[in-house]
Amino acid sequence: GNSVTQMEGPVxxxxxxxxxxxxxxxxxxxxxxxxxxxxxxxxxxLLLKATKADDKGSNKxxxxxxxxxxxxxxxEKGSVQVSDSAVYFCALHAGNNRKLIxxxxxxxxxxx
Amino acid sequence: xxxxxQSPRHEVTEMGQEVTLRCKPISGHDYLFWYRQTMMRGLxxxxxxxxxxxxxxxxxxxDRFSAKMPNxxxxxxxxQPSEPRDSAVYFCASTRGGAxxxxxxxxGTRLTVx
Numbered sequence: 655g656n657s658v659t660q661m662e663g664p665v666x667x668x669x670x671x672x673x674x675x676x677x678x679x680x681x682x683x684x685x686x687x688x689x690x691x692x693x694x695x696x697x698x699x700l701l702l703k704a705t706k707a708d709d710k711g712s713n714k715x716x717x718x719x720x721x722x723x724x725x726x727x728x729x730e731k732g733s734v735q736v737s738d739s740a741v742y743f744c745a746l747h748a749g750n751n752r753k754l755i756x757x758x759x760x761x762x763x764x765x766x
Numbered sequence: 767x768x769x770x771x772q773s774p775r776h777e778v779t780e781m782g783q784e785v786t787l788r789c790k791p792i793s794g795h796d797y798l799f800w801y802r803q804t805m806m807r808g809l810x811x812x813x814x815x816x817x818x819x820x821x822x823x824x825x826x827x828x829d830r831f832s833a834k835m836p837n838x839x840x841x842x843x844x845x846q847p848s849e850p851r852d853s854a855v856y857f858c859a860s861t862r863g864g865a866x867x868x869x870x871x872x873x874g875t876r877l878t879v880x
Contacts, residue, residue, distance in 0.1 A: 686865050686866040688868055690868075696873060696874075697770075697857055697859075697871035697872055697873045697874050698809075698857070698859075698869075698871045700868040700869070700870070703866060703868055705866035743809070747866075751821070751822070752797045752814070752863065753811065753814065753822070754869065756808075756809055758808050759808060759809070
């Protein structure tokens with residue numbers, strides 16, 4: 655079946671450090687891939703997405719590239735800020751229903 | 767657009783009481799999802815609707831939980847009777863059909879059952 659695997663957290667970085675959060679997936683066909691972010695006390699927000707191989711999604715300095723050959727969609731940011739402290743979820747959509755398949759989330763803490 | 771609106775934001779109730787959570791999806795979205803989030807179990811899909819019809823309720827934990835969507839602009843999740851283990855944050859999300867369309871989540875209802 656379809657599944658998403660994210661790197662376990664928590665991840666702790668200093669401000670301006672480089673961020674990578676790994677996400678790999680298993681899916682039949684050609685899924686769409688998403689990253690969501692959840693700030694403390696809030697709902698999940700769509701951060702970026704990619705719908706086909708080699709697409710790069712980007713938003714707020716974050717990027718992720720849909721790599722079909724490695725079935726990956728790793729989230730990266732060149733210079734994190736304290737305000738990026740949140741939980742990040744990788745998700746995929748495949749098939750005819752509209753259910754998203756979620757990773758377990760990775761907590762990121764950025765220290766000043 | 768006001769986004770997905772959930773009410774109440776916080777609910778504290780005593781064990782055995784009925785709890786009703788409410789959700790207004792984004793206008794034009796034809797899918798609505800109810801999720802529960804806890805530290806122990808993470809994000810769990812409870813039920814989802816398409817065009818007001820329940821499509822998959824396999825995530826509903828037991829008969830104490832029920833959900834309805836009487837029209838395209840309103841849904842409820844009811845717990846009767848509530849138990850302390852139901853304490854969690856409950857999220858509603860909506861989306862429209864089509865590949866690559868993400869969900870829009872509400873701000874959630876934090877339920878505490880004492």
